[in-house]
Structures are given as C-alpha cells and as structure tokens.
Amino acid sequence: MRPSDAGVSDDHTDRAARPRVRIQAEPSSRSAPEVALGDRGPLLERAAVFDIRDMAVAYGTKRALDWTTLKIYRNLVTAVIGPSGCGKSTFIRSLNRMNDSVPGFSLSGQVLYHGHDVYARATNRVEVRRRIGMVFQKPNPFPKSIYDNVAWAPRNLGLKTDLDARVERALRRAALWDEVKDRLRVSALSLSGGQQQRLCIARAIAVEPDVLLLDEPASALDPVATALIEELMHELKSRYTIVIVTHNMQQAARVADRTAFFSLDSTGSERVGTLVEYNDTETIFSRPADPRTRDYVTGRFG
Amino acid sequence: MSARATASPPRRRLPRRARELLLADGGLGDAVLRGLCVAAGVISVLILAEVAYQVITGSSLAVSRFGLGFLVHTQWAPNFGRFGAATTIFGTIVCSAIALVLATPLAIAIAIYLSMMAPRGVRVVVGPMVEMLAAIPSVIVGFWGVIVLAPFLQAHVEPFLHDTLGFIPIFGPPETTGLSVFTGGLILTVMVVPIIASLSRDLFLTVPAELKDGAEALGATRWEVIRGVVLPTTVSGVAAATMLGLGRALGEAIAVAQVIGAGNDIHASLFETGNTLASRIALEFSGTTSKLYTSSLFYLALILLAIGVGTNLIAQTIARRYDVHRTFV
Amino acid sequence: MLSEMDPTAPLTPSGNLRRRIAVSRLMTAAAIASAVIAVAALAIVVFAVASRGAPAISLGFLTHDPPQFGGPGGGIASAIVGTTLIVAIAAAMATPLGVLTALYLSEYARPRSRAAQMIRMALDLMQGLPSIIVGVVVFGLIVNPEHRESGFAGSVALAIIMLPLIARSGQEVLLLVPQNLREAADALGVRRWRSILGIVLPSALPGIVTGTILSIARAAGETAPLLILSGLFMPGTTFNLFGQAVPNIPMLIFNASEAADPTGFARAWGAALVLLVIILIANIGARVLLARSRARMSG
Numbered sequence: 001m002r003p004s005d006a007g008v009s010d011d012h013t014d015r016a017a018r019p020r021v022r023i024q025a026e027p028s029s030r031s032a033p034e035v036a037l038g039d040r041g042p043l044l045e046r047a048a049v050f051d052i053r054d055m056a057v058a059y060g061t062k063r064a065l066d067w068t069t070l071k072i073y074r075n076l077v078t079a080v081i082g083p084s085g086c087g088k089s090t091f092i093r094s095l096n097r098m099n100d101s102v103p104g105f106s107l108s109g110q111v112l113y114h115g116h117d118v119y120a121r122a123t124n125r126v127e128v129r130r131r132i133g134m135v136f137q138k139p140n141p142f143p144k145s146i147y148d149n150v151a152w153a154p155r156n157l158g159l160k161t162d163l164d165a166r167v168e169r170a171l172r173r174a175a176l177w178d179e180v181k182d183r184l185r186v187s188a189l190s191l192s193g194g195q196q197q198r199l200c201i202a203r204a205i206a207v208e209p210d211v212l213l214l215d216e217p218a219s220a221l222d223p224v225a226t227a228l229i230e231e232l233m234h235e236l237k238s239r240y241t242i243v244i245v246t247h248n249m250q251q252a253a254r255v256a257d258r259t260a261f262f263s264l265d266s267t268g269s270e271r272v273g274t275l276v277e278y279n280d281t282e283t284i285f286s287r288p289a290d291p292r293t294r295d296y297v298t299g300r301f302g
Numbered sequence: 303m304s305a306r307a308t309a310s311p312p313r314r315r316l317p318r319r320a321r322e323l324l325l326a327d328g329g330l331g332d333a334v335l336r337g338l339c340v341a342a343g344v345i346s347v348l349i350l351a352e353v354a355y356q357v358i359t360g361s362s363l364a365v366s367r368f369g370l371g372f373l374v375h376t377q378w379a380p381n382f383g384r385f386g387a388a389t390t391i392f393g394t395i396v397c398s399a400i401a402l403v404l405a406t407p408l409a410i411a412i413a414i415y416l417s418m419m420a421p422r423g424v425r426v427v428v429g430p431m432v433e434m435l436a437a438i439p440s441v442i443v444g445f446w447g448v449i450v451l452a453p454f455l456q457a458h459v460e461p462f463l464h465d466t467l468g469f470i471p472i473f474g475p476p477e478t479t480g481l482s483v484f485t486g487g488l489i490l491t492v493m494v495v496p497i498i499a500s501l502s503r504d505l506f507l508t509v510p511a512e513l514k515d516g517a518e519a520l521g522a523t524r525w526e527v528i529r530g531v532v533l534p535t536t537v538s539g540v541a542a543a544t545m546l547g548l549g550r551a552l553g554e555a556i557a558v559a560q561v562i563g564a565g566n567d568i569h570a571s572l573f574e575t576g577n578t579l580a581s582r583i584a585l586e587f588s589g590t591t592s593k594l595y596t597s598s599l600f601y602l603a604l605i606l607l608a609i610g611v612g613t614n615l616i617a618q619t620i621a622r623r624y625d626v627h628r629t630f631v
Numbered sequence: 632m633l634s635e636m637d638p639t640a641p642l643t644p645s646g647n648l649r650r651r652i653a654v655s656r657l658m659t660a661a662a663i664a665s666a667v668i669a670v671a672a673l674a675i676v677v678f679a680v681a682s683r684g685a686p687a688i689s690l691g692f693l694t695h696d697p698p699q700f701g702g703p704g705g706g707i708a709s710a711i712v713g714t715t716l717i718v719a720i721a722a723a724m725a726t727p728l729g730v731l732t733a734l735y736l737s738e739y740a741r742p743r744s745r746a747a748q749m750i751r752m753a754l755d756l757m758q759g760l761p762s763i764i765v766g767v768v769v770f771g772l773i774v775n776p777e778h779r780e781s782g783f784a785g786s787v788a789l790a791i792i793m794l795p796l797i798a799r800s801g802q803e804v805l806l807l808v809p810q811n812l813r814e815a816a817d818a819l820g821v822r823r824w825r826s827i828l829g830i831v832l833p834s835a836l837p838g839i840v841t842g843t844i845l846s847i848a849r850a851a852g853e854t855a856p857l858l859i860l861s862g863l864f865m866p867g868t869t870f871n872l873f874g875q876a877v878p879n880i881p882m883l884i885f886n887a888s889e890a891a892d893p894t895g896f897a898r899a900w901g902a903a904l905v906l907l908v909i910i911l912i913a914n915i916g917a918r919v920l921l922a923r924s925r926a927r928m929s930g
Contacts, residue, residue: 114639123642130521131638140516153520158647210638331824339739342731343750350753356768411665428666435673437914439852441881442903445888446676525655553761556854560888580763587859603767614759
C-alpha cells in the first residue's frame with residue numbers, strides 16, 4: 001500500500017519515501033465486464049479518460065475500497081451509485097488526489113488518466129486538480145463576491161486577460177448568469193443553496209478542466225434546484241467528462257450514460273466497498289447482470 | 303459537602319415542621335449564596351470604577367495645571383516643576399510600532415505553520431513552546447535584555463545597521479550602553495509575538511475544511527489556499543488579536559524600563575535612549591519629590607489608561623463583529 | 632490561454648505552475664523559519680537564565696537572606712518568603728471573589744442581561760489594564776493615605792490582576808458543566824445553593840483550580856505593582872506584610888538590573904531561574920489538569 005502524507009499537504013511530489021506497489025498478481029475477479037454497445041457509439045472507439053486498474057483504498061488498517069477496475073469514457077456522464085458507506089466518495093475523491101490529506105490514506109493499484117499514473121512520484125497534485133475539477137456535496141462558495149469566486153482560480157493560473165468574459169462564460173454554462181448578472185459584486189453567501197451550488201460548478205468550469213467530478217452535488221438541494229443541476233449535466237458533458245456520485249437511483253437513471261454500482265461486500269470479517277457492476281445505464285437498470293445490482297435498483301435494500 | 307447534597311429529602315411527605323425548616327434553610331442558603339455572587343459581581347465593577355477614580359483624581363492637580371498642553375510639551379524637568387508627556391508618548395508610539403511591525407508578520411507566519419503545515423508531532427511541541435514564551439515574566443525578559451541583548455545589539459547589530467542604512471535618520475550612531483528605543487521595541491516584540499500567534503493559530507483552525515477543500519480542488523497551491531481563503535476569512539479576528547498584542551505592548555512597563563535607558567528627549571534615531579508612558583511611571587514613581595511630580599505621573603497614567611482602554615475596546619468591537627460574520631458564514 | 636491546455640500531456644507542472652510552486656515553497660520556508668525563530672527566542676532566554684542561574688543555586692541559596700548591604704553571596708530566602716506571602720494573600724482575596732463572580736455569571740445572571748454584560752465588560756477591561764496602572768491605583772488607595780509601602784498593598788494589586796483571569800476561566804468551565812446535571816439536582820428537590828456548591832462547582836473544580844494556578848504563576852512574576860508598592864524593603868526575612876515593604880523575587884531581579892553593581896547579578900539569575908521553574912511547573916501542571924478534566928467532562 002502506498003502511504004500518503006498524513007495531514008500535511010505539500011504542493012508537489014511528496015518527498016516521503018513511498019513504496020510503489022506494482023499491480024497485484026491477484027486477479028481482478030470482481031471487475032465488471034465491459035460491454036461496448038448502444039447508440040452512444042462503439043465504446044471501444046471512445047477515448048478512455050480514466051483507466052482504473054485494481055484500485056484499492058485503505059485508511060490505516062481499515063480497507064475502504066476493494067480491487068476496482070473500470071474505464072471512464074470521454075464526454076459521457078458516468079454515475080456511481082450504491083448504498084451509503086460503500087466507498088463511492090472514497091472512489092471519486094481518489095481520482096483527483098483529494099484523499100491525500102486524509103490521515104492514513106493509502107492506495108494500491110493504478111489510476112491512469114490519459115495513460116498517466118495519477119499517483120506516480122513525478123505527478124504533481126496541483127496539476128492533477130487543474131485538469132480534474134470537483135464539486136462537493138455541500139455548496140462551499142468562498143466568502144467573496146460572486147465574481148471573485150469564479151475569477152479566483154483563473155487569476156491564480158495567470159489568466160487575467162478577458163477575465164470578465166471568462167467569468168460570464170462560466171456562469172452561463174452553469175445556468176446562473178441570468179440570475180446574477182447584475183449583482184456580480186455581491187457576496188456569494190447571499191445566494192440560495194441551489195444557486196450556490198451552480199456557482200461552485202461555474203467556479204470549477206471557469207478553469208476549463210478536462211473532467212468534472214461531482215460528489216452528490218444535489219443531495220443538499222431542493223427538488224427544483226436538483227432538476228436544474230441535472231439539466232446542466234446534459235449540456236456540460238459535451239465539453240467535459242463527468243463522473244457523478246449519487247445516492248439517488250432515479251437521478252442516475254435520468255442523467256447518466258454509464259453507471260457503476262458499488263456495494264458493501266462482507267469478505268471475511270470486514271465490510272469493504274466493491275465495484276459490483278458497470279455498464280450502460282439502461283442495462284444496469286433494466287437488465288442487471290448481477291443479483292446484487294438487481295436487488296439494489298429494484299429497491300429491495302438500501 | 304457533596305455527600306450532604308446528594309442526601310436529598312425523601313419523596314414521602316415530611317412532618318410539617320421539618321418541611322418548614324428545610325424550606326427556610328434552603329431559602330436562606332439560596333439568598334446567601336445569591337447575595338454573595340451578586341456582591342462579587344458588583345465588586346468587580348466597583349474595582350474598575352475605583353481604578354478610573356484613582357487615576358482621575360490623582361492626575362487632577364497636573365491636569366488643572368497643564369491642561370492639554372501637557373500632551374505636547376517635551377520638557378520633563380522635575381526640579382523646575384516642568385512636566386510634559388510628549389517624549390513618553392513619542393517613545394510609546396515608536397516602541398509599540400517597532401513591536402507591531404516586527405511581531406505581526408512573524409506571529410501570523412508562526413500561526414500558519416502551526417495550524418496548517420506542521421506535522422502533528424511538531425505541532426504538539428512547538429505550540430506550547432510559543433505559549434510558554436508568553437508566560438516568562440517581563441522582569442526576566444528585561445533582565446536578559448539588559449545583560450545579554452543590549453550589549454549584543456550595541457556591539458553587532460546597531461553598528462551594522464548604522465553603517466549600511468545610516469543615511470536613514472532612524473539608524474543613527476549607536477549609543478554606548480545598547481539601552482535604546484530599538485532594544486525596547488525588540489523586547490516588546492518578544493512579548494507580543496506569542497499573544498498574536500496563539501490567537502491567530504486558533505482562528506486559522508476554525509476555517510472549515512470544506513472551504514479549503516474547495517480551493518484545493520480548483521488546482522491551487524498551498525500558499526494560494528492560505529492567501530485566498532484562510533487569511534481573508536480570518537482577517538478581522540487577526541486584527542483583533544493584533545489589537546490585543548498592541549495593548550500588551552503599550553502597557554508593558556518593567557521590561558521596557560529596564561532596557562530603554564530612561565532618556566528624556568525625542569530623537570530621530572532609534573538607537574538613542576528614550577522613555578515610554580509606562581516605563582517613566584515605573585522608573586520615577588517611587589522617587590517623586592513633590593505633589594505636582596506625583597500628579598504628573600498620574601497624568602501619564604491617565605493617558606496610558608485612555609490609550610489602553612481604547613485599544614481594548616477596539617479589539618472587542620472587531621471580535622464581536624467577527625463573531626457575527628462567522629455565524630453568517 | 633486555457634484552451635491550449637492539453638489534457639493528455641504528462642501530469643507534471645505546466646504553464647505557470649512551476650513558478651507558483653516556487654512561491655508556495657518560499658512561503659512555507661518563511662513559515663518554518665518563523666517558527667524556528669520563536670523556538671530559538673525561547674531557547675535563548677531560557678538557556679541564558681538556566682546557565683547563569685544554575686551555578687548560583689544551592690541549598691544555602693534558598694535558605695539564606697541576601698547580605699545586609701548588598702554585594703555577592705547570600706541567598707534569596709527572604710525574597711522567596713516575601714513572594715510566597717504576597718501571592719498567597721492575593722490568591723486568598725482573588726480566588727473567592729473570582730469564583731463567586733464566575734458563579735454569578737453562569738448560574739444566576741441571564742446571559743444577555745445588562746448586569747451580566749456590564750460585569751463581563753468590566754472583567755475584560757480589567758484584564759487589559761497595564762499592571763503599572765494597577766500599582767499606581769493601589770498606591771493612591773492604600774499607600775498614600777498610610778504614607779508607607781506595604782506588602783499587603785502589593786497583594787491587593789496582585790489580587791486585582793488575578794481576579795479577571797480566575798473569573799473568566801471559572802466562567803468558561805462552569806458553562807461546560809452539562810445543564811442536565813443541574814436539572815437532575817432540581818428534580819431531586821435539592822436546593823439551588825446546595826446543588827451549585829455540591830454538584831456544579833465540584834465538577835468544574837479542575838478547571839477553576841487550573842485557572843487559579845495559572846493566575847498565581849502570572850502574579851508571582853508581576854513586578855510593576857511591587858515596584859511602587861513594595862519596592863523599598865529591608866533585605867531580611869520578615870513575615871509581616873502590613874505597614875512595610877517586603878522583599879520579593881521580582882524586585883530582587885529588577886533591582887539587580889538597575890544596579891551598577893554586577894556582584895548582585897549571580898543572585899538575580901538564580902532568583903530568575905527559581906521563578907522560571909516555578910512558573911514552568913505551574914503551567915505544565917495546569918495543562919495536564921485541564922486536559923484530564925476536559926477528557927473527563929466529554930468522556
């Protein structure tokens with residue numbers, strides 16, 4: 001297992017000696033079968049943005065996620081569903097190194113992003129997050145103005161020319177522009193919850209990332225706001241690759257092209273999150289291959 | 303005492319006389335304790351009122367004699383009955399300014415380190431060490447200042463600064479003993495840093511993790527997260543902490559008295575002797591030769607009290623507004 | 632421009648990231664350096680006191696008085712006795728007053744009442760008072776009318792300095808006592824004063840003791856009031872605080888720093904070391920007590 005730096009985040013390649021564990025000889029017997037079909041075009045022709053091989057996560061001695069293998073494809077919305085505690089958040093946060101600051105975090109296996117190992121020594125964490133953005137469950141706007149919230153990261157990146165245009169573009173794409181265009185200098189905290197979350201989305205896409213990770217973005221919002229966010233998914237995926245964690249199956253069915261179902265597996269004495277099945281959304285919900293998937297999507301348990 | 307308290311009266315009905323006694327006993331006890339507590343509270347307020355009263359009456363002679371001109375007169379000649387606060391006000395401002403200018407960035411950097419960068423093992427050791435610095439009595443810091451720091455500054459630091467930056471008037475030729483306004487400012491820095499650092503560190507720890515997560519997820523470096531999120535969120539609290547540090551610097555009498563050299567004039571150079579409001583009172587109070595002399599020192603105390611209370615109130619207002627801001631966030 | 636970013640490029644710093652990382656590393660270095668400076672300052676001062684004071688310490692040092700007319704040799708017994716007495720009397724005055732005030736604020740007053748706000752404001756202001764002003768005030772109050780210094784006046788001044796600390800920390804700890812303890816006592820029919828003194832106060836006791844210890848440690852080192860109120864004393868040990876100035880450790884050190892005579896320095900360093908050790912022990916002890924009581928309160 002590769003230990004992380006507990007508590008302290010350094011910007012770039014960690015100096016702590018981290019033994020790099022090669023891909024385990026253990027077969028990924030639990031990896032879900034990949035099926036290339038459907039009217040979304042032959043999948044095999046689509047670029048795989050993430051190629052995740054035998055990824056497993058532990059916090060200290062507690063294993064959180066078991067050997068997980070799947071590919072995430074460009075310009076699709078991929079949903080991650082499953083009962084609570086099955087490791088969905090752990091999974092998605094591991095994609096952009098957001099788990100590094102959690103004490104005891106260690107990851108084995110490989111997370112390849114466009115062929116590059118996200119957890120390699122030479123990989124720069126800040127660069128990873130530049131390309132793989134994230135929106136969190138609870139809206140977390142900065143205590144700054146709406147404009148400054150969106151403009152903050154581009155300013156850091158040195159993109160000061162046409163900042164106004166960039167901010168407007170981001171707010172438009174997040175379907176927030178019309179509501180805030182005449183109060184850009186007002187504090188972001190004066191917005192409603194749904195607006196704040198769209199602001200966070202605007203903030204994330206202002207730096208034009210490659211991938212957008214959304215960790216239960218609508219779970220803290222009312223149904224109207226939720227519907228707005230879901231609408232956004234359809235438009236955003238033409239530009240970005242989207243991975244969305246949701247505990248709401250219907251939401252996954254509505255927005256996602258592909259769906260990964262995680263569940264808690266009681267192997268031996270502990271319960272570990274496992275990838276059970278990963279396929280086109282339609283298949284997962286109408287013709288699930290695994291009985292556990294069937295039980296979950298038909299509501300037989302949590 | 304606790305044994306008796308837990309031996310509570312049984313729930314069955316007691317004989318009438320016993321009940322009356324108990325009620326009366328409780329009533330009296332309650333009244334007594336309550337009375338004592340209220341009295342204590344009143345005494346606390348009275349003490350403060352007494353402080354104000356003493357300072358005002360003690361200075362009344364000098365105030366009536368000198369009026370507000372006292373604040374700008376520079377002459378302090380007890381033998382001639384001439385007293386003026388300007389020199390000490392100047393010294394107070396300069397020493398406190400040096401202390402704040404040096405201590406604030408230093409303290410904030412320490413707080414950033416302790417709250418966001420240090421590994422847990424280091425944090426647990428260095429944190430208490432910084433607080434221990436505040437616990438060293440000022441007389442010991444001043445004693446060390448006289449014996450160790452002042453000669454060192456006089457021999458090595460002040461000549462260097464004078465040679466390299468002597469064209470700036472504040473870096474004049476060093477004085478022979480090393481007792482100077484500069485040394486006073488440095489000593490104050492040592493005493494003020496831990497106050498600002500501890501308070502700031504506590505403030506930085508209150509910044510919610512999700513705010514920092516949000517900034518990190520946008521591809522920001524650690525410094526950018528601190529500069530863009532942590533510092534702006536806590537700026538009022540840090541300002542209040544700085545005000546408290548300033549209050550400490552203003553009121554410090556002993557350590558400054560030991561190292562500032564009891565000067566009587568206003569100089570442009572930091573390396574000359576000087577005096578602050580607090581240090582002059584400390585140094586001369588026991589040796590007053592006339593009522594006017596004593597009253598003039600009380601007048602200095604009045605000015606010091608006004609400034610001290612002023613900074614304290616500013617700190618409280620900032621802190622209160624900051625709390626309001628925090629609940630909003 | 633951002634559109635130039637190539638997502639398939641290796642995950643090494645691109646664009647201006649290298650410079651930003653350099654800046655961030657610089658700031659980290661500055662923060663570490665600052666912490667080093669703080670630790671160094673503490674180490675330097677403590678080391679100076681320890682290295683110069685330790686040679687002076689001996690049993691005789693702690694049990695003999697300083698020489699009658701100054702000069703080397705002798706000990707600091709009179710100063711130790713004097714400080715102990717002055718601080719003890721100050722604590723005897725400040726602790727009950729502080730605890731009762733804390734009790735009033737936590738048990739009797741409505742939190743937003745004018746009285747509570749006024750008392751809290753008074754305590755805050757008192758805490759911010761320069762100690763020299765406290766000394767000057769007590770001078771006017773006691774020394775002036777009596778025309779002589781006294782150790783007791785010093786105690787009064789120290790009590791004023793200790794009061795807000797004890798009241799503040801006491802109030803904080805009392806507020807931590809869970810409300811259901813008080814309600815349980817009420818439900819049992821126990822009188823208010825019994826429940827306060829018998830249940831609430833004992834559970835807050837560790838915190839109150841901690842606050843008292845810390846303020847005693849603080850008072851032991853306070854010099855400014857003693858300079859004015861108990862500054863001119865005979866060097867011999869005395870147990871009478873009233874009507875005369877009493878030798879004390881802070882003044883011993885202060886006098887040495889003002890004197891031209893270096894022979895008294897060794898004694899002063901020794902006294903400084905003794906004082907520092909007492910304060911260090913008090914601080915560590917208070918910390919340990921506080922941690923243990925917090926664990927018990929929340930556990």
